[in-house]
Amino acid sequence: MYDLIIIGGGPAGITAATMGINQRLETLIIAERWGGQTTYAMQLEEMEGRENITGETLLDAFRRQLDYLDFVRRFDTVAKVMPDEQHFCVDTARGDRFEGRALIMATGAKPERLNVPGETRLAGYGLSYSAATHTGLFLGRDVAVVGNGRRAQWAAAGLARKAHHVYLLAPEPLTDTPLARSLHRMQNVEIAEGVAIKEVCGERFVESIKIAT
Ligand SMILES: Cc1cc2nc3c(=O)[nH]c(=O)nc-3n(C[C@H](O)[C@H](O)[C@H](O)COP(=O)(O)OP(=O)(O)OC[C@H]3O[C@@H](n4cnc5c(N)ncnc54)[C@H](O)[C@@H]3O)c2cc1C
Incomplete structure (x- = not known):
């Protein structure tokens, strides 16, 4: 029986596991892989020379603390969580079951995908899921x-x-928002409504998008 089970290997999960270990709690972290969303990187054509610090680099310091502690980590997908009055049972896709007195779900978020040809191949090569970061x-x-x-x-x-x-x-x-109305007035913004995205095209980077109206 663990004191603390954490699901998720992103910044939140790794931080929680590090804190748990520091508090001398019997801790287990279950993650599909390390990094979570921080492993998304973005490249654009002719962007060479720009200095980048990847999320992975930032995570390395955290990760190293857990890498040498083999017994606190499992690379697996959690398939089922069952709460009990006293504890939690956690079942994984590989068929293991773990029990813990406390559970932290640090499973993060996933981007909403278009599910069209070219999307997966060009993600990170001109195709971004975070305008806030990449504008x-x-x-x-x-x-x-x-x-x-x-x-x-x-x-x-x-x-x-x-x-x-x-x-x-x-x-x-x-x-219909005030922002939508001002977007209609902006010189360099073109709005196409009622379009379906069919394909994201490009050899190494996004070059064009096929749409249907
Ligand atoms: C393109 C992009 C750029 C970003 N840029 C910045 C930035 O510049 N600055 C900034 O502060 N933030 C940025 N963010 C946001 C930042 O990456 C997230 O806020 C952060 O990663 C959230 O951490 P998290 O640990 O909560 O979740 P996540 O990073 O989403 O990690 C969740 C983890 O849980 C795992 N998981 C999910 N379900 C299961 C399961 N059933 N079993 C096992 N494991 C599971 C996932 O595989 C993943 O490893 C960016 C995000 C994206 C997508």
């Missing part, structure tokens, strides 16, 4: 944002200040 990289470039809600609108507005031209490709009509 600066699109300085002077043409960029498309997919979505119709507030987050897509904020992304398009932020990019419009840096990028050369912004295409806002909205699967449905834009949610």
Whole structure:
């Protein structure tokens, strides 16, 4: 029986495990792999020379603390969690069962995917899931944002200040917000409503997007 079981190998899970070990708790961390979302990196054509610190580099210091403690970590996927009055049972995809007095679910988030050809291959090569992080990289470039809600609108507005031209490709009509109205007035923003994304194209980097209206 563990004092603490943590699910997830991203920054939150690794930090929780480190704290648990420091508190002398019998700790187990179960993760599909180390890093979580911090392993996403982004490259653009002609971006060589730009200095980058990857999330992985940042995580290395944390990770090393756990790497030498073989007995606190399992690389596996948690398939089922069953709470009990006294403890938790955690079943993994490989068929192991672990029991713990406390459980931290640090399973993070996954980006909403388009599920179209080219997406997986070009993710990180011009295709980003985080406008907040990558807006600066699109300085002077043409960029498309997919979505119709507030987050897509904020992304398009932020990019419009840096990028050369912004295409806002909205699967449905834009949610009516003051921001949507000002986007319609922006010179370098072009809005296409009711479009379906068919393919993300490009050899090494994103070059174009196929859509259907
Ligand atoms: C492209 C991009 C750029 C970003 N840039 C920045 C930035 O510049 N600055 C910043 O502060 N933040 C940035 N973020 C956000 C940051 O990466 C996240 O906030 C952070 O990784 C969240 O950490 P987490 O540990 O909560 O979750 P995650 O990093 O999502 O980790 C969750 C982990 O849980 C694992 N997991 C999930 N389900 C299971 C299961 N059933 N069994 C076992 N394991 C499971 C996953 O495999 C993953 O390893 C960025 C995110 C993205 C996607």
